[in-house]
Amino acid sequence: MTQQADKPAGTPIVVSVRGEANLEADPELCEFAVTVTARDRDHRTALEQLTRRNKELLDQVKADYGDALEKLETGRFGVYPEWRSRKSDKVGPYQGSVRVRIVVKDFAVLGEMVTKLADGEGRAVDGPYWSLRRDSEVYQRARTEAVSEALRRGHEYAEAVGSTLVELLELADTGMSGGSAAHPQGRAVYAMAASAPGGAAYDGPPALDLEPVRQTVYAAVEARFSATQPAKL
Structure with a gap:
């Protein structure tokens, strides 16, 4: 929390916070x-x-x-x-x-x-x-949760010094990234076609068992609020 010094009583202060969200979702x-x-x-x-x-x-x-x-x-x-x-x-x-x-x-x-x-x-x-698809609702959920986290933090910081948030001054998106937690692009499997040994009849390979890699989406915002002068200073 930042406070402007040498201001008359009742002058609003500025509370600056960062909100983050980290979600996991099945790939699409x-x-x-x-x-x-x-x-x-x-x-x-x-x-x-x-x-x-x-x-x-x-x-x-x-x-x-x-x-x-x-x-x-x-x-x-x-x-x-x-x-x-x-x-x-x-x-x-x-x-x-x-x-x-x-x-x-x-x-x-x-x-x-x-x-x-x-x-x-x-x-x-x-x-x-x-x-995930580029327009996946997972990205929207991450942004929404990041904003909610910023708002919660703002209230907590203000309440800690006996202050109250008044209005939102600024809300900035600081970036978003997506990918699997362990491997940003998932896992790689390589297969080469081959003929059956000795020219024997070939019925085809069994289906490959693939386990989808969970995708991680991270979002962050920075918010600035005006707030009343602290009552505990």
């Missing part, structure tokens, strides 16, 4: 990425192979899990030669890759979805990354 979205790759000695063949595998992935996601999706986006794409050595201008096989970003809102299908997509030829999966 889960993001992971599938990178589709292709490799061949012929540039055209590598490109056609990559195009086919990318289409197979997108068709599979839309057909099997369309209702569970929040977003499906194509990201980085590239096709390039493998140089045999730095001292030679000879070109080796060509390789290419396409990265597809998948954001899921229905966690009930997530474990099955990840393993099935990773099981495709020439695919690599990384994720999951858990998060």
Whole structure:
């Protein structure tokens, strides 16, 4: 609490406080990425192979899990030669890759979805990354609780010296952050597709058991109140 000195009796004082809130909530979205790759000695063949595998992935996601999706986006794409050595201008096989970003809102299908997509030829999966929506009501609750905490502290400081809050002079948002408590972006799991050993029939992998990472949201405000002159000084 701050008090302006050498003021006549009855002159309001200023009480400055900080209110904070730290909430935990279940994530609302889960993001992971599938990178589709292709490799061949012929540039055209590598490109056609990559195009086919990318289409197979997108068709599979839309057909099997369309209702569970929040977003499906194509990201980085590239096709390039493998140089045999730095001292030679000879070109080796060509390789290419396409990265597809998948954001899921229905966690009930997530474990099955990840393993099935990773099981495709020439695919690599990384994720999951858990998060809240940008407009999640959790952020609003954190802000509201931070303001309530500032108001409570203001009253407590004023009452401690026999003063009373009069009016709010200023309320400033000092920042907000979100993420999981232990890992800001959640946990990472990497999976590479592989063929069944010995060419045996492959029925597909079991669904991956994924445990959502709780998200932590922190909010803080600074408030300034005018108050009556203390009665205990």
